[in-house]
Amino acid sequence: MLRGAVTRDPSQRACAALLTAIESGEPADGPGTTVELDLALVDRWIRTGALVEALALLGGTPMGSLDTGREWANLLGELLAPVPVDAEPTFVEMHRQLLSGGASVALTLAEERERQGAEGMPAWASRRLELLRWMLLDNAAVAESYRELPSTAPSALSAALREPMGRRNIAQALEAARAFSDERPGDEDARRAREALEAILEEVELHSGAETHHSLTIPMYGLPAAAMQLRMGNLSAACAIYRKLEGRAEEGDATRMLHEVEALERALAGMPVATQSWGDDTTQLQLPESDGWEDESFDEDATLDGLESVAPVTTLDAPAGVDMAPTSEMPGAAAQAERLVEAGRLDEAEQLLRSLAKLGGGDRDALLARADAVAEMRAKRDSSDVLVRRIKPVK
């Protein structure tokens, strides 16, 4: 599990130290809080692409021998199994990404390969793509919803918003809020809920990439990731991302959006909305559960390494009559690399560009040149990080 964590995120220094201690035979006294090892934790890890850790947890605890745990362990065992020695470079790279925490990049590569010709996909590869989709992309079906929010004082406003939000339809929730507000011109809570929904819908549309025509699964980070969570009705997940983005200059909208989403959460929970303003204490809101790791990357506020990443999303053709808007439409993998650059995830962007170049995904020279440029950006950033860290007070 520690190997998986360190491979996925080298900034997990506590994990690296613990791994070193175990390897050298020292007592393994881990830092941090006690975390309940249960399937919910495994589920969260799977959703965030920590597949190796999830498999190790299942394999190392009794969970892996019980019904659901055993099924998940076997599916992870199948997904993470080595690819054949003579497998296409795409699948070799996909496997490497899966082992190193790049589940969303792996999914991108596999789907690109599928788009090039599904008939040429070996059965095992199609199966693994299917499994990967199942593991990462079923969030919308089981996502947290307003029902999990503390609802101490349900209100008429809450009742009006719950139905459309339960269907994860923000546009209809906004319509309901507008209607509610129009009927009660003096209701400040309704006005504030309407404003929050307008802002949320605008944010979702801003990041929906509607200008593109090709459907493609992509990994998402930062504000787009939060917007994707909003689109799926995952308010608490969106809040968790915005909280982590707060204070980063390049994510200036995070604070504003956090307050908009919290306002909506309050409305849904039947709590006062209008009296809350930016900077109010929000500790009464339900915080997301711990993911089991010490989130030390976010102590390093000088770096961008800790940007929240979430499972990628796929655009699907919505069945007729089913209210399931596509979660995102984005350009190709090269454009995804640019998004990674924008999000400050330069390591992954460089890796993706080099992988694409190696796999013949477009203009090889241009991709390699861009990868070199990103590497240079990363080097500059890393050197500036060192300076920042030196003057940062020790917490």
Add this chain to the structure above:
Amino acid sequence: MTEPNRPPAPGWTPPPSTEADGRADVLYVDVDDQSFRSSVERLRRAYNLLRAQKDRDACDLIREHHRDLVAVLLDVDMPGSVLDGILLTRILRGRVPSQAVPPFARNLPALDVPIVLVTERDEGYSDDEMRRYGGDRLMRKPVEIHKLTLVLTEWHLQRAQGASST
């Protein structure tokens, strides 16, 4: 314990293990048919098991398929064979002087893949002992897919981290 609400996993009926469909090849050395069948049933979704019943067959298959193998599973006891799993492991890792190696097991190609020893017995060797002999893990039969993948994953990550630290 509340279970997360996931939709059912996508089902799949993999082709029979005898069909060459491109799954990763694993050498399985065990004379016990029942054990082999049980392991095939558990592993076939991701692994294609090449079976050898005895040490000679194992050496032949290694010579023929060493480039394709991603792992080797050896029965600890290997009844009916000259070599047992431990000795064959040591030979495969080059830890036995050539004069002490039976002729059929000499000049085997180098195998840079995990070697897992399998057994039906509760008592046996510890993982530390396995590593001393050159093996990577001891597993109870039948081998479960997640356990084998976990061993292979750890092996890959260990290699990758070792490479990056040098």
